[in-house]
Amino acid sequence: MDYNSRMKLVNVSDYGIKSINYYWARKEQFNLSLDELNSVGIAGDETLVDAQIIPSLLRANEAFRKLGFEMIIKDGYRSAELYDLVRKKRYEIDGKENTDKTFSTGSMPHSSGFVVDVNLISLEDHKEVEMWDKKDWPEGIFMDFYRDKDDSKSIEYQRLQDLLVNNMQKVGFCLGKRREFHHFEYKK
Numbered sequence: 170m171d172y173n174s175r176m177k178l179v180n181v182s183d184y185g186i187k188s189i190n191y192y193w194a195r196k197e198q199f200n201l202s203l204d205e206l207n208s209v210g211i212a213g214d215e216t217l218v219d220a221q222i223i224p225s226l227l228r229a230n231e232a233f234r235k236l237g238f239e240m241i242i243k244d245g246y247r248s249a250e251l252y253d254l255v256r257k258k259r260y261e262i263d264g265k266e267n268t269d270k271t272f273s274t275g276s277m278p279h280s281s282g283f284v285v286d287v288n289l290i291s292l293e294d295h296k297e298v299e300m301w302d303k304k305d306w307p308e309g310i311f312m313d314f315y316r317d318k319d320d321s322k323s324i325e326y327q328r329l330q331d332l333l334v335n336n337m338q339k340v341g342f343c344l345g346k347r348r349e350f351h352h353f354e355y356k357k
């Protein structure tokens with residue numbers, strides 16, 4: 170991997186933060202072989218980030234716990250090679266239009282190591298919290314999609330998305346330029 174040599178990548182699970190590796194976990198869905206994953210630096214179901222953002226992630230997790238949740242990080246550092254491979258696979262599976270709308274390959278924000286995709290797990294049943302409806306793909310993952318809808322499901326999705334975003338913002342993260350509710354970029 171030719172990532173920036175100044176980066177110090179660490180595994181978030183070593184700090185007690187739950188995680189999956191988005192593409193490892195979905196290798197069947199995206200038709201990714203183990204060889205292909207290995208060739209772009211993914212060796213297992215783990216999320217790597219720059220060590221500098223760990224303190225902020227731990228603070229956010231504390232805040233979530235007080236509200237009955239904990240975070241699960243579903244994607245962190247992605248190499249440029251992974252971006253290329255995944256874009257190719259997603260074009261095949263989801264088409265160019267949906268892929269270009271939801272997958273930034275130009276600026277590759279996740280290649281910095283300072284970017285995470287976060288969801289919440291309920292401390293009550295230890296299940297992932299549903300924060301959008303898959304039938305709304307891809308629009309449902311953008312902040313404010315549910316804002317003006319008044320059915321109870323939409324109101325709950327918006328409440329949870331706001332809770333997630335507010336707590337991440339308090340520890341130094343902000344949404345990306347596409348404003349996906351789960352995608353956070355650390356402001357250095």
Ligand SMILES: [Zn+2]
Nearest residue numbers: 285286352353
């Ligand atoms: Zn992201």
